[in-house]
Amino acid sequence: MFDWENVRHFLAVARIGTLSGAARSLKVDHATVSRRLSALEDEIKTRLIERLPRACKLTLIGQRVFELAQGMEEDAYAIERFVDASRSPLSGKVSLSAPPVLVAHFLAKHLADFRRVHPGVQLSVSGEARQISLSRREADVALRLVRPEEGTSVVRKLGRMSFDLYASRDYPHLHNPSAWEFISYDAGFTDMPQQKWLMSVARGRPIACEISDINGHLAATQAGAGVAGLPDFLADTDAKLQRVAYDGEPFSRDIWLAVHRDLRRSPHVRAVMDFLLKIVKENPAFTISG
Template identity: 90%
Template structure:
């Protein structure tokens, strides 16, 4: 019988394509991934991966093993989900993945209340912009700004996060829209909905700076670097900022919650889901879905 840990490390290499990338994903060192991969190849008495200077490429045998191993992985995670769902009520660890803007500026403000209500549940929150796989246990629950598409997930739209244009109250061109300069995202985020919305408003006016992180946009706006598009829940509470009127469409992003269908009735997971629904519903800055 093959060692599951060796197979798990092989799956990471196959997906990421490098030993170093797999190590980062698994939160181990490069040498551990290399050792686990070599051990699996020794067990199978065949080469699964060609180790090239800058990448790892699956051999034909490795490709077939990868396809079969993914089924093993799904079964292993299904066992974990079953055990989690059958544990005693309101105890254990629940992992939540959410966009950085919601984690840093919204969720963390409510963690003390959740802990007080559910002391037996350890909530682990990860700020991630990327889509995560609930099937592979990258998280138990995910909050996303686009509808999750994983077929094994149960999804619910919690509401909408409204955006508006903001500038510092000390911005020298506050009352002269023709002189506005904008704080935008860099080219890597050209397809992001809020970037498209902002650029449709800018209409050729100068871009003062490009910043890849929404909290950077907030800080730059506070410092008077230009006009930016910010979530209303984040900017409306800042006394340094002021909404500015503009010609253009209003904009918002949907907030979706997803959970793997095997976990949706787990007591501790249910407690976190109810908590998320409650804090979004009670925040007047979010438009609540019916």
């Protein structure tokens, strides 16, 4: 019988197409992925991957093994979920994936409270903008600003995160909207909802700078680089910033909570879900769903 860890590393290479990309996704080094892949090929005495200069390509046998191995992976994760759901109440580790802005500026400040209430639960929080797979145990619980579509997930809308325009109190054009310059996202985020909203509000006025993440938008706004569209929960408490009125429709993003259906009744996972619902409900900057 071959080593499941070798199969797991093979699956990552097959999905991503490079050893380095697989290493990043598995949080190991390049050499470990290469060694695990070679070990699997030695175990089954068959070449599964063609290692090209810039990519890895499945052989014909490798493609079939990949298809079969995905079923093994789902069974392995199902066992993990079953064990997690069967643990004694309120003990164990729960991994939570959420957008970086929520992790850094919202969730982190509540972690001490969670720990005091649930000392037996270790909460592992990861700030990720990408869509993650709960069925592949990339996380146990996910907060997302787009409704998760994975068929094995149970999804609930927690509320809405409202946005407004903000500028530094020292911004020289603070009271002259016709002279505003805007802080926007770069071309890779053209289809992101808040980018579309911001550009509709700017209406042809100049873009002062493009920054790829919202923490950069906050810092640039504080420094007086221009006007930015920021979440109210992030900007309203900042003494350096002032909300500015604008012509246009109000804008918000939905906050979605997702958990794999096998884990939704697990006591320690349930504790995390209830905690998330509570802190969102208690924050006045979030509009709560019914």
